[in-house]
Amino acid sequence: MKLYFIAGEASGDLHGKNLLRALKNQAKSLETRGVGGDGMQAEGMSLIRHIRETNFMGWISVLQNLGKIRRLFRDVKADILAFKPDAVVLIDYPGFNLRMAEFLKKNGIKVIYYISPQVWAWKKGRVKKIKAFVDRMLVILPFEKEFYAREGVEVDFVGHPLLDEIAQREFDDVQFRRELSLDERPVVALLPGSREMEIKLKLPVMVEAAKAFPNLNFVVGAAPTVSGEFYGEILGNSPLKMVRNRTYDLLHLADFAFVTSGTATLETALFGVPEVVCYAGNWLSVQLARRLIQVRFISLVNLIMDRLVVKELIQKDLTPQNLIAELTSMQEDADYLAKMKTDFSELRHKLGESGASKRAAEKILEEVGLSK
Numbered sequence: 001m002k003l004y005f006i007a008g009e010a011s012g013d014l015h016g017k018n019l020l021r022a023l024k025n026q027a028k029s030l031e032t033r034g035v036g037g038d039g040m041q042a043e044g045m046s047l048i049r050h051i052r053e054t055n056f057m058g059w060i061s062v063l064q065n066l067g068k069i070r071r072l073f074r075d076v077k078a079d080i081l082a083f084k085p086d087a088v089v090l091i092d093y094p095g096f097n098l099r100m101a102e103f104l105k106k107n108g109i110k111v112i113y114y115i116s117p118q119v120w121a122w123k124k125g126r127v128k129k130i131k132a133f134v135d136r137m138l139v140i141l142p143f144e145k146e147f148y149a150r151e152g153v154e155v156d157f158v159g160h161p162l163l164d165e166i167a168q169r170e171f172d173d174v175q176f177r178r179e180l181s182l183d184e185r186p187v188v189a190l191l192p193g194s195r196e197m198e199i200k201l202k203l204p205v206m207v208e209a210a211k212a213f214p215n216l217n218f219v220v221g222a223a224p225t226v227s228g229e230f231y232g233e234i235l236g237n238s239p240l241k242m243v244r245n246r247t248y249d250l251l252h253l254a255d256f257a258f259v260t261s262g263t264a265t266l267e268t269a270l271f272g273v274p275e276v277v278c279y280a281g282n283w284l285s286v287q288l289a290r291r292l293i294q295v296r297f298i299s300l301v302n303l304i305m306d307r308l309v310v311k312e313l314i315q316k317d318l319t320p321q322n323l324i325a326e327l328t329s330m331q332e333d334a335d336y337l338a339k340m341k342t343d344f345s346e347l348r349h350k351l352g353e354s355g356a357s358k359r360a361a362e363k364i365l366e367e368v369g370l371s372k
Contacts, residue, residue, distance in 0.1 A: 004083055033047075034046075166270055171253075198281070277311065
């Protein structure tokens with residue numbers, strides 16, 4: 001069996017890695033090729049492009065790299081036609097992958113989409129493209145199945161792969177604390193995002209709030225794609241620690257967290273860490289978002305639970321004073337803390353059982369007409 005994968009971002013590579021591993025466990029022979037990162041390559045996939053070359057985030061970045069994106073699209077199309085796969089598996093990355101789905105459909109190539117674009121939040125018109133060009137959609141959030149059903153699209157809910165990713169990790173809090181030279185004070189994880197723009201807007205606010213808590217350790221989870229010098233300019237002489245490529249180790253150790261909106265809010269909740277969700281963007285991005293986004297919340301935790309579970313500090317509300325107030329509440333209000341942790345347990349239940357990658361692999365094999 002020959003499968004082609006397109007995962008253009010780090011999260012797609014993470015989930016693609018686990019999906020490839022599950023496919024290899026179920027398929028007698030498997031040849032894979034495509035766009036991904038170190039994780040998918042480690043599972044035996046031949047890379048035509050690495051995610052370092054494809055991770056264009058935000059309107060400005062896309063506009064600045066239109067030439068690169070066009071060349072990438074052209075090269076991937078040609079590579080797929082030469083490879084002649086049984087199916088192409090698209091992983092999230094909707095701006096690129098939905099255009100690719102249309103090309104694939106017109107060329108008679110089976111299209112499987114794993115991890116739906118957030119059409120329930122914005123760009124609902126993309127549902128028509130999914131209905132027209134995708135042969136099978138595998139979703140990972142429970143409310144997505146209901147959303148697509150209302151739109152007349154049948155999808156498969158396979159569960160969330162983060163459950164498996166976290167479960168397979170091993171942690172040594174004592175060793176990790178020693179590596180960071182942390183004393184026994186409680187730990188607050190600071191996760192300000194993965195792009196320089198968002199880090200520049202959020203991290204200084206977090207650092208300022210940290211000054212009010214000499215009784216706590218604060219540790220910044222640094223993005224692997226952002227230089228240490230960039231963080232150094234923001235942190236200055238601050239006593240805050242910083243760690244790179246160890247986010248899960250940090251969350252396993254942490255007692256509280258300040259987290260940028262996105263998948264990190266869900267990861268933090270799955271580790272059972274009380275959190276405050278932070279969002280700040282440039283003026284143009286915020287104005288566009290307010291006109292386009294169709295949901296009440298920005299964090300996946302609140303979206304999945306369909307109610308306010310974790311506090312969201314957005315734009316002008318993201319201030320040191322508000323962060324101080326929320327962290328103080330989490331430290332001192334036992335009822336508030338207990339309610340959040342109970343909600344996290346319910347959230348985990350809503351995401352379904354572990355084994356998302358295995359179930360996704362089964363659906364893919366079923367779609368291409370092969371069994372284990």
